[in-house]
Amino acid sequence: MTRYAQGMTPLEHVRLADHCTRGVGGPARYFVEAHDESAVLAAFEWARARRVPLHVLGGGSNLVVADEGVDGLVVKIALRGVDTREADGAVELTAAAGEPWDELVRRSVDRGWAGLECLSGIPGLVGATPMQNVGAYGQEVSDTVSVVRALDPSTGRIVAFGNRECRFTYRDSLFRSGGPDRYVGRAASDIRGRSARAGGHGRGRHRGRPAQVPFRTAPRLCRARDQYRRALEHVEQVAGA
Numbered sequence: 001m002t003r004y005a006q007g008m009t010p011l012e013h014v015r016l017a018d019h020c021t022r023g024v025g026g027p028a029r030y031f032v033e034a035h036d037e038s039a040v041l042a043a044f045e046w047a048r049a050r051r052v053p054l055h056v057l058g059g060g061s062n063l064v065v066a067d068e069g070v071d072g073l074v075v076k077i078a079l080r081g082v083d084t085r086e087a088d089g090a091v092e093l094t095a096a097a098g099e100p101w102d103e104l105v106r107r108s109v110d111r112g113w114a115g116l117e118c119l120s121g122i123p124g125l126v127g128a129t130p131m132q133n134v135g136a137y138g139q140e141v142s143d144t145v146s147v148v149r150a151l152d153p154s155t156g157r158i159v160a161f162g163n164r165e166c167r168f169t170y171r172d173s174l175f176r177s178g179g180p181d182r183y184v185g186r187a188a189s190d191i192r193g194r195s196a197r198a199g200g201h202g203r204g205r206h207r208g209r210p211a212q213v214p215f216r217t218a219p220r221l222c223r224a225r226d227q228y229r230r231a232l233e234h235v236e237q238v239a240g241a
């Protein structure tokens with residue numbers, strides 16, 4: 001066993017219903033929370049050494065776990081931290097995979113950074129967003145993502161994927177359907193994206209570069225987000241009626 005997996009002791013028979021928003025689902029045979037990249041690597045190596053499957057859990061909003069539970073090791077992604085850096089008239093935002101997505105959107109909108117506002121109200125954590133290239137109202141996370149760091153199970157290393165390498169398409173990416181030869185992205189660790197300031201000079205949408213900014217001021221970004229959230233609440237009310 002390599003250095004990462006030494007000393008890692010996963011919990012056993014952990015109820016996954018407690019970790020999924022629908023509140024249903026049987027237990028994980030083994031379960032561990034990863035708070036940093038070395039814990040992700042440790043989990044990977046622990047599972048590989050025992051030849052048990054590795055499963056990644058984010059916020060559990062898009063999963064329905066069967067009553068019989070999950071065989072193997074479930075890794076709950078709990079990496080936290082957000083960094084921001086001003087660069088070339090845009091803002092570079094780096095968010096760890098365990099950050100709640102909607103809080104990141106709210107924080108961006110509150111500061112007047114354009115690019116994520118229509119993705120407000122989407123449940124889950126940051127790390128899951130590149131998987132299916134989450135999107136809403138004409139905006140997709142691929143419009144702003146510049147780098148995704150992810151575990152490559154074929155090498156056991158964390159690799160940085162540029163926007164093009166992520167092969168984003170509609171609700172899909174390399175990480176979701178990477179093909180039999182390169183099954184990557186089972187444990188994304190963080191993403192970095194560029195967000196234009198509202199009223200900035202975005203010209204056209206280029207992958208991984210600031211999206212064109214249709215709004216002139218931060219309050220309008222807030223309005224876009226609020227309108228989206230109201231529409232979402234309405235849909236939920238109708239669905240629940």
Ligand SMILES: Cc1cc2nc3c(=O)[nH]c(=O)nc-3n(C[C@H](O)[C@H](O)[C@H](O)COP(=O)(O)OP(=O)(O)OC[C@H]3O[C@@H](n4cnc5c(N)ncnc54)[C@H](O)[C@@H]3O)c2cc1C
Pocket residue numbers: 055056057058059060061062063077097121122123124125126127128129131132133134135136185186187188189
């Ligand atoms: C009410 C509702 C509204 C939604 N609206 C939208 C919408 O408007 N647009 C849209 O695109 N989606 C939408 N979704 C889908 C959902 O929000 C996204 O799929 C979200 O990204 C899931 O995040 P999560 O952290 O909860 O992932 P989970 O449910 O925990 O996991 C989902 C999948 O992603 C994998 N995964 C999770 N985290 C990682 C990671 N860090 N690394 C590797 N794999 C990982 C898991 O293994 C699993 O296969 C909606 C879902 C709900 C329930």
